[in-house]
Amino acid sequence: MDTSHIALPVGTALDRFIKRKQDDFPFASGELSQLLRDIALAGKIVDREIRRAGLSNLAGAFGTQNVQGEQQQKLDVVANVRFTRAFKNGGEVCAIISEEEEKIVDLANPNGRYIIAIDPLDGSSNIDVNVSIGTIFSIYRRISPVGGPVQEEDVLQRGTAQVAAGYILFSSSTMLVYTTGNGVNGFTYEPSLGEFFLxxxxxxxxxxxxxxxxxxxxxxxxxxxxxxxxxxCKERNLSARYIGSLVADFHRNLLKGGIYIYPATKKDKNGKLRLMYECNALAFIVEQAGGKATNGTERIMELTPEVIHERVPFFVGSTKMVNRVKELMQLQNA
Known part of the structure; x- marks a missing residue:
């Protein structure tokens, strides 16, 4: 008896997908696989906190500023705690750089082989008005010997050194999108089962x-x-779409084709987006998806960071669109 029409398959779960793809990882030791699972778990917890924020007094400002001089939201702090705790307990990460922390966070996991750069909750000022927000992360392998203290060289690596990067979009549905350098795959969260599915x-x-x-x-x-x-863009009758949450704007353009621009201004000579935990991750993803990312003159992932909170102008999206911006920038500098 054919029962396929009454018991449709739910798809490939994230954990199973990671296991199948482990051989594609540059360092297939199983640790990176576990780290991706830790990120997914923390993402589920943050998703829960976001969805009940309006009922549990988690919406609104926390009352302090972060190192960027920006007003911290309560959920900024919650997300930072959740992800930090997941990385600490997982044991694969030795240090974190976060938008919410002034300095490198040493997790006292001397045997950890990975460094995480993370924006725990991008666009969090949009929480009060129910606009999409997200988490952005980059994963690097440490350079210094395992077992010793974390060094600056472990943290200040070019984007080309990333072994994985991704984001979690909290919206009408929650999605985890990531790459390990072998294409980009997206997983949608099924809350009744507590799983991300391809x-x-x-x-x-x-x-x-x-x-x-x-x-x-x-x-x-x-x-x-x-x-x-x-x-x-206006002469070509292109659509202007700006949500104000980097992850949400990027995700839409990734699916539909477009360009996201956060340029330098008279006030912010280097732009406002952070190279290490925003731009590098999205540059890695977009390049793996066939697009481009530049600061206007150079490839984002080839920039050498000097400080952990370094800011850069950011142009990311469809290849032809990014190439045109770069062409105009180069003509000015010629």
Missing amino acids: SHQNMRIPEDGGIYSINEGSYHSFSEPVKQYIEE
Whole structure:
């Protein structure tokens, strides 16, 4: 008797997918697999906290500023604690750099082989108005010998050294998207089962797109090449879409094709986005999906960081669109 029509398969669970793909990892020791599972678990916990924030007094400001000089939200602090605790308990991570921490967080796991760079809750100021938010992470292998103290060289690595990167989008559905350098795959959370299931296999960004994402409120502070590019977008009748949550804007453009721009301004000469735990991760993902990421002149992942909270201008998305911005920037500098 055929029962397939009354018991449809739910798909491939994240844990099973990781196990199947372990041989694709650059260092297939099982530790990276476990680390990805730790991230998924912390993501589930943060998802729970977000969904009940309005009923448990977790919405709104915490009352302090982070190292960036930004108002911390209560859920910023909660997410930072949840992910830090997961990495500490997992044992694979020896140190973290986080948007919410001024200095490197040494987890006292001397045998940990990995460094995590993380924005625990991107776009958290949008929580009070029910707008999509997310988590962004990068994973690096430590350079110094295992067993010893964490060194600066372990942390300040180029984006090209990432062994994995991803993000978790908390929205109408919760998604985990990640790459280990062998393509990009997305998993949707099924809360009744408590599992992430493969929903977007081998994600590819269109070569060109119809969306540009930028905060045009700062238009008069942009450089001439950026202004010119915006005018070209308008002449082409492209759609302007800007949510104000980096993960949400990036995710939409990844699926539909487009460009996200956070340029330098007169006030912020180096832009506002952070290289280590925002730009590098998304650059790795977009390149694995067939797109590009640049600071206007150089490939994002080839930039050498000097400090853990370094900021850079950021242009990321469909190849043709990013190439055009870069062309205009280079013409100005010629």
